[in-house]
Amino acid sequence: MSISEAATSEAAETTLVTLSDIEAAAERISDLVLRTPIIQLPHPQRPDEVLHCKAESLQPTSAFKLRGAYNTIAQVLDHAREHGIVAQSSGNHARAVAWLAHRLNLRAVIVMPDAAPLPKIEAVRALGAEVEIVPSALRDVRAHELVAQHGYVHVPPYDDPRIIAGQGTVGLEIMQQLPHVDTVLVPISGGGLISGIATAVKALNPGTRVIGVEPELAADAAQSFREGRRITWEQELTYRTVADGLRTPALGVHPWEHVKRYVDDVITVTEEQILAAMRHLTLAGRLVVEPSGAVATAAWMHDLVPSGNTQNDGGTTAAVVSGGSVDPALLAKVLQQAG
Template structure:
């Protein structure tokens, strides 16, 4: 199974320049604990509010003229949806997005605002519907994570961390869902800054990736189980095939955080870090705040992967 290489990562970095924001690596002095320090990579500052624009644009920009004419179809709970819609609008491509009907309204509305056609389906239909549309209309399928171009685009997050990090950096924390982000980041870190550990963080209620890494095989969790977590962007029931290969090759470990810890971290990032993070975007920071002792690192970087959350939910979490 092919793994993304440094050449593909560098090419993606050049391709998305001027489209995706080169987000800063921000110190978080409020999170210092003795000799332990934290840096944040705020991907919530991207045009669509999440890192997904990197992979989406990298993939769509490489479509042939004939493929662009056909249009694209994707499925997502929200952040990949918005990224595909945004990139497609920039490139003049028709986009049809399948979203579970449990998706936050703010993500659905944002996806439509970029001109995409949105189809809301039951969560158990989100995987099958795009294939049916592709067969019926000839759309080009753009997967959310199981694609080398998507992985390479997301991996530019890791290239930037490696370029901007202090020499003392020893641990990078990354949210895990279908695995596109952690695959790209882990490849970039291991290929450019060897010796730095890459650790995934996911909710206890959707810990299929941790189970898969420790079992040495891809395991799938029932949708009914993964949909219990507040982190709606991390409810994918299994790692993708390509991401699993990258996780096995490059990821040092995966830890989990509780729902209470995720909720608490959203509030901490807003109050102390002045960053609006959705629950999915807060899990890596939660890993630092609540698992640092077991991770045994000294200088951490955590990816704040997205900030698209309902205002009402943010208000509730801040009031808790």
């Protein structure tokens, strides 16, 4: 399915996020967002080779989403206090918005799809947010209806420059922690995370490659990248993957413009590779990781990252471990499987 005329019109008005925007976001969110560590993960077959894992799973809400959500809310805080906030999400963005609402004493309404994992829904409710469950296809529509009906501040999951700038602080930290990194692997779905990271990385070291990784069963971004146009997959296709945080059927309009400008490649991994990476990250990296958070590691583990000539020395590879909100039953099952 090709890009719509409406999306084309929106793209024409898109302004790219800058390094200055990301640096401002880093200062804005520093009081509540953790500067996450980088954990060295040995390769399962070649222990002398290590992957530098940016452990966003250790954020207070178990995922990177806290960064973009806080950067957005902080800029409209007075209006949010008066009217409340609304967000749509299958889990990690929902939890981040609910956590921030609890900390900042805001009313929060979260629209979640009926396919969202129950532990993620329960985590949002435990933080005091109101949860409205809708069919997956109506998630975005319902959030906009609530904005129109009640005047809530909308905190979108990925398609917003403020979100992109907030997520870009991950890239800023990676470049401060690993200034000579050769390749950065990033999970990709709606595109907010990779857009911000790629913007920061390319501004600070244009020779560093930024590569997106997504499931084969939800490979709309890979197809978009190959064809040079923003592609939408049907939800019944993207919802096949176990990586529930990567089921978005298309890149956002704003992220797509950044991906075209800054991202070097988009590659895919199988369901089996994702689960193997989850297991290895838990046992060898001491990180509890959800499937969506393991895709970048999966690409490295299974030697799927394309080789390339860069300006950097050392060949250091980093991967963003984007989240750790995993269903305990799934984690137990994965850990019991043979290596």
